[in-house]
Amino acid sequence: MTIMNILVVGGAGYIGSATSQLLIEAGHTVTVFDNLSRGHREAIPAAANFIRGDLANPQEISDALTQSEAAAVLHFAALIEAGESMVNPAKYFRANVGLTINLLEACANHHIEKFVFSSTAAVFAASDDPISETSVIAPANAYGETKLIVEKMLRWFGEIHGIKYAVLRYFNAAGAVGPRGEAHQPESHLIPLVLQAASGVRSSISVFGSDYPTPDGTCIRDYIHIADLGSAHVLALDYLDSHDKITCNLGNGSGYSVREVIDVALEVTGKPIKVIESPRRAGDAPRLVASSALARRELGWLPKQPAIQDIVASAWRWMSAHPSGY
Numbered sequence: 001m002t003i004m005n006i007l008v009v010g011g012a013g014y015i016g017s018a019t020s021q022l023l024i025e026a027g028h029t030v031t032v033f034d035n036l037s038r039g040h041r042e043a044i045p046a047a048a049n050f051i052r053g054d055l056a057n058p059q060e061i062s063d064a065l066t067q068s069e070a071a072a073v074l075h076f077a078a079l080i081e082a083g084e085s086m087v088n089p090a091k092y093f094r095a096n097v098g099l100t101i102n103l104l105e106a107c108a109n110h111h112i113e114k115f116v117f118s119s120t121a122a123v124f125a126a127s128d129d130p131i132s133e134t135s136v137i138a139p140a141n142a143y144g145e146t147k148l149i150v151e152k153m154l155r156w157f158g159e160i161h162g163i164k165y166a167v168l169r170y171f172n173a174a175g176a177v178g179p180r181g182e183a184h185q186p187e188s189h190l191i192p193l194v195l196q197a198a199s200g201v202r203s204s205i206s207v208f209g210s211d212y213p214t215p216d217g218t219c220i221r222d223y224i225h226i227a228d229l230g231s232a233h234v235l236a237l238d239y240l241d242s243h244d245k246i247t248c249n250l251g252n253g254s255g256y257s258v259r260e261v262i263d264v265a266l267e268v269t270g271k272p273i274k275v276i277e278s279p280r281r282a283g284d285a286p287r288l289v290a291s292s293a294l295a296r297r298e299l300g301w302l303p304k305q306p307a308i309q310d311i312v313a314s315a316w317r318w319m320s321a322h323p324s325g326y
């Protein structure tokens with residue numbers, strides 16, 4: 001393993017902050033670059049350097065790469081609400097594609113060796129089978145399309161500028177690690193929303209669509225613990241020591257419907273949860289469950305907390321300790 005200086009872009013956010021901590025524990029030196037538009041200063045590990053900056057400002061990116069002496073960049077910064085991307089696609093293409101061009105251009109100018117990109121299951125078409133890297137690519141929402149475009153850009157930055165890259169397609173990130181948990185503002189993810197309904201922070205949880213072609217009619221997703229996502233980043237950086245690129249899925253391979261997740265939350269919290277049946281939301285694929293065989297084989301990745309009960313329980317512990325978020 002090569003110990004590196006790493007710039008973690010979006011490292012004040014949910015997955016970026018947890019990954020930063022794991023990188024530090026693995027011996028790397030981490031500098032977080034984040035505009036704090038969605039992230040939390042308190043989530044950044046104490047041992048990380050912090051530069052408050054915005055991807056919209058190329059000079060700030062360049063200064064951060066110089067100051068951090070980064071050899072690798074991890075790119076977590078994005079707008080992440082699939083539903084909103086179906087209302088305001090321009091906002092998503094500008095933020096997720098346009099600003100990533102600024103970052104990639106700066107990385108090329110600074111001769112960055114390795115780049116790890118947070119992609120998503122939303123690049124794939126829904127499928128009844130486990131989704132592998134060769135499954136049909138067909139985003140159901142504009143958010144997924146923005147990620148797919150960045151994946152394609154990376155290929156060219158790799159070929160032309162020699163940047164080695166890992167594209168990690170997360171399925172549904174969930175759970176908490178120590179003092180770091182999920183506190184998106186606004187929150188659009190099922191597990192924190194359900195737990196907020198259990199804790200009384202919100203009065204109810206809306207189930208968007210009960211007429212999907214799934215056994216109970218609600219959408220099915222593959223939930224993966226953020227500690228397991230984080231460890232894949234550490235492994236991906238090692239992998240790029242001896243390889244030029246990899247694109248792989250990160251999930252547990254088990255699908256849970258919205259109703260099943262609510263049932264798990266009822267069990268874990270022991271609290272009542274009021275459910276409101278709502279119409280389908282634009283851009284929701286019925287079923288997205290990963291095959292992560294490639295990540296397991298190539299990266300040596302092995303999720304350590306695959307059980308949905310453990311994932312929900314870790315999120316509940318964090319929420320109980322942080323009732324109003326950070």
Ligand SMILES: NC(=O)c1ccc[n+]([C@@H]2O[C@H](COP(=O)([O-])OP(=O)(O)OC[C@H]3O[C@@H](n4cnc5c(N)ncnc54)[C@H](O)[C@@H]3O)[C@@H](O)[C@H]2O)c1
Binds near residue numbers: 034080171174
């Ligand atoms: N949460 C999930 O389930 C999930 C699933 C698949 C993929 N992803 C991807 O993982 C990444 C991280 O997701 P997350 O849940 O941690 O999101 P998050 O919103 O918690 O973190 C994103 C961070 O990026 C920062 N940021 C946004 N725009 C910026 C800009 N212009 N300049 C500097 N910083 C900026 C925000 O302040 C925030 O701290 C995203 O790229 C997302 O698309 C997330």
